[in-house]
Amino acid sequence: xxxxxQDPGPFNVPEGATVAFNCTYSNSASQSFFWYRQDCRKEPKxxxxxxxxxNEDGRFTAQLNRASQYISLLIRDSKLSDSATYLCAxxxxxxFYFGTGTSLTVIP
Amino acid sequence: xxxxxxxxxxxxxxxxxxxxxxxxxxxxxxxxxxxRQQPGQSLTLIATANQGSEATYESGFVIDKFPISRxxxxxxxxxxxxxxxxxxxxxxxxxxxxxxYEQYFGPGTRLTVT
Numbered sequence: 514x515x516x517x518x519q520d521p522g523p524f525n526v527p528e529g530a531t532v533a534f535n536c537t538y539s540n541s542a543s544q545s546f547f548w549y550r551q552d553c554r555k556e557p558k559x560x561x562x563x564x565x566x567x568n569e570d571g572r573f574t575a576q577l578n579r580a581s582q583y584i585s586l587l588i589r590d591s592k593l594s595d596s597a598t599y600l601c602a603x604x605x606x607x608x609f610y611f612g613t614g615t616s617l618t619v620i621p
Numbered sequence: 622x623x624x625x626x627x628x629x630x631x632x633x634x635x636x637x638x639x640x641x642x643x644x645x646x647x648x649x650x651x652x653x654x655x656x657r658q659q660p661g662q663s664l665t666l667i668a669t670a671n672q673g674s675e676a677t678y679e680s681g682f683v684i685d686k687f688p689i690s691r692x693x694x695x696x697x698x699x700x701x702x703x704x705x706x707x708x709x710x711x712x713x714x715x716x717x718x719x720x721x722y723e724q725y726f727g728p729g730t731r732l733t734v735t
Contacts, residue, residue, distance in 0.1 A: 544624075555729075556727060556729045557664070559622075600663065606721055612663055613662065614663055
């Protein structure tokens, strides 16, 4: 079983739409959770950490559900510039595990 | 976050040859990590490079194929040896952030083996 599973998409949404990505993890001992953004032919960049209480950064909201072992990322009012691949990441001990990424295209 | 640079940014190599990728960080870090990202795939950890000791390799990766050097706290190299087309990938180095649990990545080296 993979450590982290993520729907690869693709998600094609119109500008202004709200879109949500989910990611499940298999190890209940996982301690830290993240969302990364990866633009085409670029390295992944940390978008936001995910805290148990949930956290928000502008149009982006991340949530963690430890009981069901999933994390989510909600993007409100999508912009064309949000088009990218979004990867979830889970840290267990010293190990980092990444999902395969969800591709998002925001359409004008 | 740390500023990480990698060289080369891309290369096209012939089967059977070797390529050494360099990673430079602008601050001292204990651990540096080498990842591979094959087309359409996620990131796979190759090894953790520790200064002053042997690198720690993940399952499926061996030192003979991916020798790593870590001469100081700001620099590491990864060599891809005896390359085959299956080694065509993006190779990224990364370091932990100041909080100790998040990771930051270099710009990557795009390798094509013909």
